[in-house]
Amino acid sequence: ETGVTQSPTHLIKTRGQQVTLRCSSQSGHNTVSWYQQALGQGPQFIFQYYREEENGRGNFPPRFSGLQFPNYSSELNVNALELDDSALYLCASSYDRDQPQHFGDGTRLSIL
Amino acid sequence: AQRVTQPEKLLSVFKGAPVELKCNYSYSGSPELFWYVQYSRQRLQLLLRHISRESIKGFTADLNKGETSFHLKKPFAQEEDSAMYYCALSGFSGNQFYFGTGTSLTVIP
Numbered sequence: 001e002t003g004v005t006q007s008p009t010h011l012i013k014t015r016g017q018q019v020t021l022r023c024s025s026q027s028g029h030n031t032v033s034w035y036q037q038a039l040g041q042g043p044q045f046i047f048q049y050y051r052e053e054e055n056g057r058g059n060f061p062p063r064f065s066g067l068q069f070p071n072y073s074s075e076l077n078v079n080a081l082e083l084d085d086s087a088l089y090l091c092a093s094s095y096d097r098d099q100p101q102h103f104g105d106g107t108r109l110s111i112l
Numbered sequence: 113a114q115r116v117t118q119p120e121k122l123l124s125v126f127k128g129a130p131v132e133l134k135c136n137y138s139y140s141g142s143p144e145l146f147w148y149v150q151y152s153r154q155r156l157q158l159l160l161r162h163i164s165r166e167s168i169k170g171f172t173a174d175l176n177k178g179e180t181s182f183h184l185k186k187p188f189a190q191e192e193d194s195a196m197y198y199c200a201l202s203g204f205s206g207n208q209f210y211f212g213t214g215t216s217l218t219v220i221p
Binding site: 033035040041042043044045048050055056058090092097098100101102103104105106 | 156157158207208212
């Protein structure tokens, strides 16, 4: 399936490490949101980037940060990893902030 | 606090029976409501949004501001409707999103 792609698919890290997850949006999508989905839960909104600026943020600490690039790619960075950070991380992009979001398959992050 | 509640984690109905997936929300403002669906081995995708007022795959959802609900309904369930369904809410400016915990629907042949 084309559209939004995320890498890597799976990742294993240890407590205290740092991780960067990547997302490639569809061309023309100027808005990207990141979500954390723990097992058995719905996606939790981390933050949204609009035209390379953070545009909204959920209830996540500052060690969760992001970047959005002009080529429609984006990153989610997490510092000082904790066991509770183990989850599926989803990226979703859209043509604009009020347009439907298109999700990627996610990156499964496991913290040991 | 902003919240989306889906009271049923699991729901089973027989093929041809009506189905209703419940969603209640709490939001201080004018929210936009959505239903997302995830079929087996597929990615999360938008099913419908309340401002579109359209029926997708036979599903409809009406926003009831008095009861703060946005229940998803279909008069005759099909086997291909078996999936995980998430109710979601965004603020008017579209920069905050809240998802429910999801309802897994199984349509029994």
